[in-house]
Amino acid sequence: MKLRALKFAPLLALALLLAGCAGTTDTRQAQDGAPITEGGQDGAADGAQTSGAQEGGTWSGSPLENPDSLLYTKTIYFDYDVDEVRADYRDVVAAHGDYLAANPAVTVTIEGHADERGSREYNIALGERRANGVKRLLMAQGAAESQIITISYGEERPAAMGSGETSWELNRRGEFVY
Amino acid sequence: MTMMNRFLSLILLLCWALQAGAAPLTIEITEGAEGALPIAVVPFAWAGPGTAPGGADVGGAIAEIVRNDLQRSGRFSALPVKDMLARPQSDADVEFRDWKVLGMDNLVVGQVRPNGQGGYLVSFQLFDVFKGEQLTGYNGPTTSRDLRSTAHYIADIIYEKLTGQPGAFDTRIAYVVSSNKADGSQEVSLKVADADGFNPQTIVTSSEPLMSPAWAPDGRRLAYVSFEQKKASIYIQEVFTGRRQKVASFKGINGAPAWSPDGRKLALTLSRDGNPEIYVLNINTNALTRLTNHYAIDTEPAWSPDGRFIIFTSDRGGRPQIYRVPAFGGKVNRVTFEGDYNARASYAPDGASVALVTRQGGDFRVAVLNLANSALQVLSEGRLDESPSFAPNGSMIIYATKINGKGELAAVSVDGRIRQRLALQEGDVREPVWSPYTKTNRRNP
Numbered sequence: 001m002k003l004r005a006l007k008f009a010p011l012l013a014l015a016l017l018l019a020g021c022a023g024t025t026d027t028r029q030a031q032d033g034a035p036i037t038e039g040g041q042d043g044a045a046d047g048a049q050t051s052g053a054q055e056g057g058t059w060s061g062s063p064l065e066n067p068d069s070l071l072y073t074k075t076i077y078f079d080y081d082v083d084e085v086r087a088d089y090r091d092v093v094a095a096h097g098d099y100l101a102a103n104p105a106v107t108v109t110i111e112g113h114a115d116e117r118g119s120r121e122y123n124i125a126l127g128e129r130r131a132n133g134v135k136r137l138l139m140a141q142g143a144a145e146s147q148i149i150t151i152s153y154g155e156e157r158p159a160a161m162g163s164g165e166t167s168w169e170l171n172r173r174g175e176f177v178y
Numbered sequence: 179m180t181m182m183n184r185f186l187s188l189i190l191l192l193c194w195a196l197q198a199g200a201a202p203l204t205i206e207i208t209e210g211a212e213g214a215l216p217i218a219v220v221p222f223a224w225a226g227p228g229t230a231p232g233g234a235d236v237g238g239a240i241a242e243i244v245r246n247d248l249q250r251s252g253r254f255s256a257l258p259v260k261d262m263l264a265r266p267q268s269d270a271d272v273e274f275r276d277w278k279v280l281g282m283d284n285l286v287v288g289q290v291r292p293n294g295q296g297g298y299l300v301s302f303q304l305f306d307v308f309k310g311e312q313l314t315g316y317n318g319p320t321t322s323r324d325l326r327s328t329a330h331y332i333a334d335i336i337y338e339k340l341t342g343q344p345g346a347f348d349t350r351i352a353y354v355v356s357s358n359k360a361d362g363s364q365e366v367s368l369k370v371a372d373a374d375g376f377n378p379q380t381i382v383t384s385s386e387p388l389m390s391p392a393w394a395p396d397g398r399r400l401a402y403v404s405f406e407q408k409k410a411s412i413y414i415q416e417v418f419t420g421r422r423q424k425v426a427s428f429k430g431i432n433g434a435p436a437w438s439p440d441g442r443k444l445a446l447t448l449s450r451d452g453n454p455e456i457y458v459l460n461i462n463t464n465a466l467t468r469l470t471n472h473y474a475i476d477t478e479p480a481w482s483p484d485g486r487f488i489i490f491t492s493d494r495g496g497r498p499q500i501y502r503v504p505a506f507g508g509k510v511n512r513v514t515f516e517g518d519y520n521a522r523a524s525y526a527p528d529g530a531s532v533a534l535v536t537r538q539g540g541d542f543r544v545a546v547l548n549l550a551n552s553a554l555q556v557l558s559e560g561r562l563d564e565s566p567s568f569a570p571n572g573s574m575i576i577y578a579t580k581i582n583g584k585g586e587l588a589a590v591s592v593d594g595r596i597r598q599r600l601a602l603q604e605g606d607v608r609e610p611v612w613s614p615y616t617k618t619n620r621r622n623p
Contacts, residue, residue, distance in 0.1 A: 116562060117542060117562065118498070118519065118521060118535075118537075118542065118564075119478060119491065119498075119521040119522035119535050119564055119565070120389060120390070120522075120564070120565070120608075120609065121389070121390060121433050121434040121447060121477045121478045121491075121522070122475065122477055122478065122491055122498055122521050122522070124389075124410070124431055124433050124447075124477070125431065125433075125447070125449075125453075125454045125475040125477050126475070128430065128431055128449055128453075128454070129453075129475070150430075151408070151409060151410075152410075152431065153387060153405070154389075156387035156389060156405070157364075157387060161583070162583055163561070163562060163580055163583055
């Protein structure tokens, strides 16, 4: 488990960044924050519970919270000025589509985001294209349209501050918000 | 920029810093000041009994605002106070010789006195130094609250008398600010301030994004996009009462509101039919007309001043470019051909040109496109400049830029010669829009 925690360290750092910088709403912060404590920040009081659960060798929580599941990934990244889902995220999107198809009572909001380059309303349109592209892939896996809400925030809610490719690539993203 | 100009610009900045103290405005002469009219605006004299309330230099403050306004228009070169050889209070004390020696074409002197009702009476005279005669004058009441506005109005009178064009100093800007609250959460505000960035007032605050403010032609209402209900909706708000109504909240994008010149309609972007298209909404009847029909992105509509056309951004040709469609529907024509990214266009008040954002290499810059000959003049030098908006007299463009990673506002004269930063306050500032002329800021002299 220690190794796994290390392996996910970059993701955790990212989650921290998202929670800290995005200025998101309370509900989203709660979701982003959950994996951080489970990931076993050394010395954190909540960490003890996580290791207890791991001894059983099975994940007893929601598959959305299971670090071993593709569903654990709820943010996917896009290339500059491209709305098509990148090849390396196809499996993640497909897993979410399967999950929705298997759980028809579950709904998800797909948020489309863009980096700061270019005009703001054009980026709103670009973010919507990204969200719609994800939605189409989810439906191809059998998810119902009624399970999926899309919203574009364009460049209005950056995950990372700063004007450079390292920030921009974190901001060109789609987020699954369950 | 030549060395000489660089030097001049430094001197000017220094003078400004010394003279203006903590003024939130820095002025940068980018291409030299050739052709700028030399003018001296003498600190207005206190003509009342005793001293001004609190010992404030009311007259000095008014003259400084007038100097700053004239200077930043790019049309004038204002003489620093420390270089003045005399400080006349009215025509009786003026020795035109003193000002000829300094190379001044024009001279402004003025007085402030209490009006007996807790306010002031402000008067000024504008002189032609060479002819030795008065060109115009003004005498009117004001209050301490309206002092800045009165000073801007005086600058407008001087500007119009000497250039033949109406001034646009006594107008407002609206803009969006985001800042982090103590608990780390984000707060987004829509603010209204004087055109020089002073007197900011918040008219909407939200924890969710606010976008795309647009002044109604009457200068009393703003349309904007708010995500406060976790989806994009368009609101129209009365600036001075705070009253507002939600006018568009369809499925998908509700964005980019733009007023028709008669103030009766809004052009906007809706994706309710699947992808972003331009629509026109009649505000009184709620009738909705679709103007574009294309699988590409169509967004950022802007009305021509004569109301006949709407320009918009579209990537129907593969890359974002500006297109034009008749406001009542019809054939779409491409407007921009230079470069691979042109967006967010808006018309100059005379309709002869449009301001837009263009990409040069990897940088986004503000440019003006002459519609008659398709000449594109790039006016800004930043990497991420956006949201250009013309002053109502067409003399300047305000836009958003990034300085040290922080959003700030800047303005540039349409000839590109004078550029300035409006360092407003904490937070990330963006999406400035310059108000039209309003009746309320046209007081009677």
